[in-house]
Amino acid sequence: MIDKTFIEKCKNIFGSDNVLTDKAELIAYSYDATPGIPREIPGAVVFPENTKQIQELIFLARQTKTPIYPRGSGTSLSGGPVPLSKGVVISFQKMNKxxxxxxxxxxxTVQPGVIIADLNAAVSKYGLLYPPDPGSMATATVGGSVAENSGGLRGLKYGVTKHYIMGMEVVMPTGEVFRFGGKTVKNVTAYDFTHLFVGSEGTLGIITEIICKLIPAPKYRKAMIAFFNKLEEAGKTVTDIVRNHVIPATLEIMDKVTIHTVENYAKVGLPTDVEALLLIEVDGMGQDSVLWEAEKCVExxxxxxxxxxxAETDSERDSLWAARRAALPALAQVKPSTVLEDATVPRTKLVDMLIAIQxxxxxxxxxxxxxGHAxxxxxxxxxLVDPMDKDEMERLHKAVDEIFEIALSLGGTLSGEHGIGVAKIKYLKNEIGRSGVETMRRIKQALDPDNILNPGKLVPMED
Amino acid sequence: MAQASVKTVFDDMETLKRELIRCMKCGNCMSVCPIYNVEKKEASVARGKIALGEAVLKDEIDIDDETLVKLIFNCLVCKSCMMACPSGVRFDRIILGLRSAIVKKKGLPFVKKALFGLLKNPELFDKGMKAFAAMQGFFLKSEGHKKRKPKGFLKTINPRLDEKFIVPELSKESFRDKVKEKIEAKDPQCTAIFFTGCSVNYLYPEVGDDLIYVLQRNNTTVITPKNQNCCGMPVMVHGDIESARELAKRNIDAFEKSNAQYIITVCGSCGSALKHEYPIILEGTDYEEKAKKWAEKVYDISSFLLKVIKFEKPKGKVELKVTYHDSCHLKKSMKVFNEPRQLIKMIPGITLLEMKKPDACCGSGGSYHLTHSNTALKISKSKIDDIKTTEADAVCTGCPACMMELFEGLHRFGGNCKVIHTVSLLAQSYRAEN
Structure with missing residues (x-):
């Protein structure tokens, strides 16, 4: 645990400017963007500037059995970076090159603290794109989004974070530095460690360097918005588009409640007598193919x-997108607090899921x-809830339980892009079964025998 | 004093709960906070300070905890976070409420107490400013026309006051001393009060002259009440709500004595105080209705010209490449950002070159640039770099506090760019017609 000696040693490793120990400073590291989860004020926060410092911290933490909580920008929606004990938080804000x-x-090749939007600004000079675009990309770090395997709006066509990571440097919980993967498109050497560490939520090792895959940025795009009087028709449009071999970059849905709230709040000119709307955007390198895809969608x-x-012009495109961008802000106006879930089902079960939620x-x-991403x-x-209303909060918890139950019964998953963390750990067994949980425990124990890395997250160590 | 029946966030920490609870901790504020961008620490940004407020209410930490106090005062109150917030958290109320609670518990530090006491006494303040103007040579040495540099010993008092620091010279005669209280237009469209603000009154009287000139050209009768005083923003942001209320009430009394239909400001912070803060801080007092009434009548000069009256387009040529800096309070509080650009583009001969982030804070924050000079200098540096990249001849803005900061930054980090107020640019064009 953290005592005076521990802090002195941290100051020796990181320099005293890079160690926070005052309670007021520490309080600001006791949360992420997840509502209603357990939290603890950490014992210290450190800001590493290189891999060696992290290695030294691991040695210190092993000796003293001190839990380590890695943290990017803390925009996670499942509790990944939130301390559960008076351990030490590693903040990557200064490893951002x-x-x-x-x-x-x-x-x-980036350090973990690079902001996703900054990476995209830098590669856009070469006409390139790093596609993963979580809603928080203007704030979130590459390291955090790799640890959480974040998704985004472009997931359907371009995939999620795991599809764009080619290799890493990781400090293992035993202190060794391990590099795997690289710049080659093909690499089948050893186990596929890249896919093990993407989405490991800081439980298996500390990511200190990341090789990201880039793609040429699409040159043309076409956006449209469609309104439907029946949910079923919106749902069928989604599957029909894919069946006709058009894969839009964006294919978003908004239900009636969201449409009403957005129109009330933002007055963007949405019809309020419809059951659902779809925001569709196709993109590509050739104008003809993009136009063909757009025509197919209209048909x-x-x-x-x-x-x-x-949308015929950029400003028309912006006004179509305004509706989607206003969804969360508008809903957030209605009640003091919002709980945003990310249960995910196969595309063909979309309508069943929407009706079940209603x-x-x-x-x-x-x-x-x-x-969401239809x-x-x-x-x-x-x-939408008021945390001061106890009765409502109880109903909320029951509703969330039921949403997950239904998502699983439709062949879906607990989390499409937010991760398990602490928020969904109690549901884990329902999806992957006892054998799945046991396998996860064995992996965790093999790599982190002292259970010092982000303990209490992702892997339920006890039943 | 506020009536006991209405409790505002400035009087009662408990009322802050409703404001704090709206924060989802999504972190969007981190992408725009100028301080977080430099310091990269959670407590630098709105979300972190909200967590501190919650911790105080949960009794996890005391409101007068030494570090907490430092962290809560480490904010420019630029309101950038409020523009990026998806849940509409009213962070201005939160930060001022927390500061107010700190001041209530701890009292004001000695220097602030003395300064704010002076501000509250307009006559004494006026005498003090003039005395200081006469004696400024003791502290500040001349550095060319109407510019002053700090003398060596000041650096030991504040590291920002080093050899690279520069300020405009304090005017020996204040603007309000020399201007006629009422200047009638020949065929007036309307009558407007000119709320000068302290910076124009003592540091930039020429901006005041330019405003009067522009209003005369636009047939507006101008009243510049002699007994107006500080808008109260400087004391309010330091948590001294009682002084802010006093100053606000006195200004409202001065407005009430006129028959003006409008109030015109040339400072984003003054305008924002009159338009947005007065109704909030005077909530529940017998000035509440008056504050609301006058708030409706407040306009920044650019929106007054373009939205309120029949505007005479400037025809005189001004050959200049100009970039425009959005004052935080002008854009983020008063929501004025299109009108100044429209005005600039109307002037024949001017090319407007937008910088990359025109609405990024300049780092002034009133006194923040002195109290937190390390962070403020880094904020200033990125602003100046952005300005220099445009290769403009002049940077134009709608706030004298920003003007001072940009002037200092351009001197410190090098750049041949002039600093000019929007209204002065307009006056220049009118004058060039003759």
Missing amino acids: IIEIDPDNLTA IIKQNNGSYKI NIAKKYNLMIGTF GDGNLHPTI
Whole structure:
């Protein structure tokens, strides 16, 4: 645990400017963006500037059995970086250099504290793109999003974080520095450690360097918005688009509650008598193919009795997107607090899931606005609550339990992009079973025998 | 004093709960906070300070904890976070509420107490400013026309006051001393009060002259009440709400004596105080209605010209490449950012070159640049770099506090860019017609 000697040693390793120990400073490291989870004020926060310092901290933490909580910008939505004991937080804000952009190998090598939007600004000079775009990309770090395997709006066409990581440097819980992967497209040497560490939520090792895969940025795009009087027709439009082999970069849905709230709040000119809207954007390198895809989408919208608007200019595109961007801010105005879930189902079960959520809202007398990434079945039922209303909070917890139960029964998953952390750890066994939990424990114990790395997250160590 | 029946965030920490609870801790504020961008620490940004407020209410830490006090005062109150907040957290109320609670518990530090006491006594303050103007040579040495540099010993008092520091010379005659209290237009469209603010009154009287000139050209009768005083923003941001209330009430009394239909400001912070802060701090007092009434009538000069009256377009040529800096309080509080640009573009001969982040804070924050000079210098440096990249001849802005900071930054970090107020640019064009 953390005592005077521990702090002195930290100051020797990191320099006293890079160690925080005052309670007021530490309080600001006791949360992330997840509501209603257990939290503890850490015993110290350190800001490493290089890998060697992290190695030394690991040795110190092992000797003293001190838990380590790695943290990027703390925008996680499942409790990943939140301390559960008086351990030490490693904040990566000062390890934020872009080490190299290699436009010929289509890679960028970065330190974990680089902000995702900054990486994209840097690679855009080469006409390149790092596609993962979580909602928090203007704040979130590459390291944090790798640890959480974050998704984003472009998931359907471009995939998620795990599809864009080619290699890493990791400090193992035993103190060794381990580098794997690299700049080659093909690499089948050893186990696929990249995929083990992406999404490991800081439980298996501390990521200190990341090789990201880049792609040429699409040159053309076309956006449209479509309105439907029946949820089923919106759902069928989603599957029909994919069945016709059009893969839009963005295929977002908003339900009636969200549409109403957005229109009330932002007055963007949405019809309030519809059941659902879809925001669709196709993109690509060739103008003809993009136009063909857009026409195909329009044809399908019409077949499913939808009405639509198509953006002819950039400013028209912005106004279509304004509705989607206003979804969370608008919902957040209604009640003091919002709980944003990310239960995910196969694309074909989208409508079943939406109807089930509406029923849960009725059953527990809660206001739930659902929007999200329809194309990949990743919905964001957003439950609006007042944390001071105890009865409502109880109903909230029951509703959340039920949302996960239904997502799993439809062949879906607990989390599409937010991670398990502490928020969903109690549901884990329902999805991966006893054998899954046992396997996770064995991996965790093999790599982190002292259980010092982010203990209490992702891996349930006890039943 | 506020009536006991209405409790505002400035009188009762408990009322802050409703404000704090709205924060989802999403972290969007971190992408825009100028201080976080430099310091990279959670407690530098709104979200961290909100967590501190919650901790105080949960009795996890005392409101007068030494580090907590330091952290809560480490904010420019630039309101950038409020623009990026998806849940509409009213962080201005939160930060001022917390500071107010600190001041209530701890009292004001000696220097602030003395300074704010002076501000509250307009006559004494006026005499003090003039005495200081006469004696400024003891502290500040001349550095070319109307510029002053600190003498060596000041550096030991504040590290910012080093050999690279520079300020405009204090005017020996204040603007309000020399201007006629009422200047009638020949065929007036309306009558407006000119709320000068302290910076124009003592440091930039020429901006006041330019404003009067512009209003005359636009047939507006101008009243510049002699007995107006400080807007109260400087004391309010330091948590001295009682002094702010006193100053606000006195200004409102001065407005009430006129028959003006509008109040015009040339300072983002003054305008924001009159328009947004007065109704909040005077909530529950017998000035509440008056504060609301006058708040409706407050306009920044640029929106007054373009939205309120029939505006005479400037025709005189001004050959200049100009970049525009958004004052935080002008843009983020008064929501004025289109009108100054429209005005600038109307002037024949001017090219407007936008910088990359025109609404990034300049780092002034009133006294923040002195109290937190390390961070403020880094904020200033990135602003100046951004300005220099445009290769503009002049940087134009709508706030004298920003003007001072930009002037200092350009001197410190090098740059041949002039600093000019929007209204002065306009006056220059009108004058060039003749």
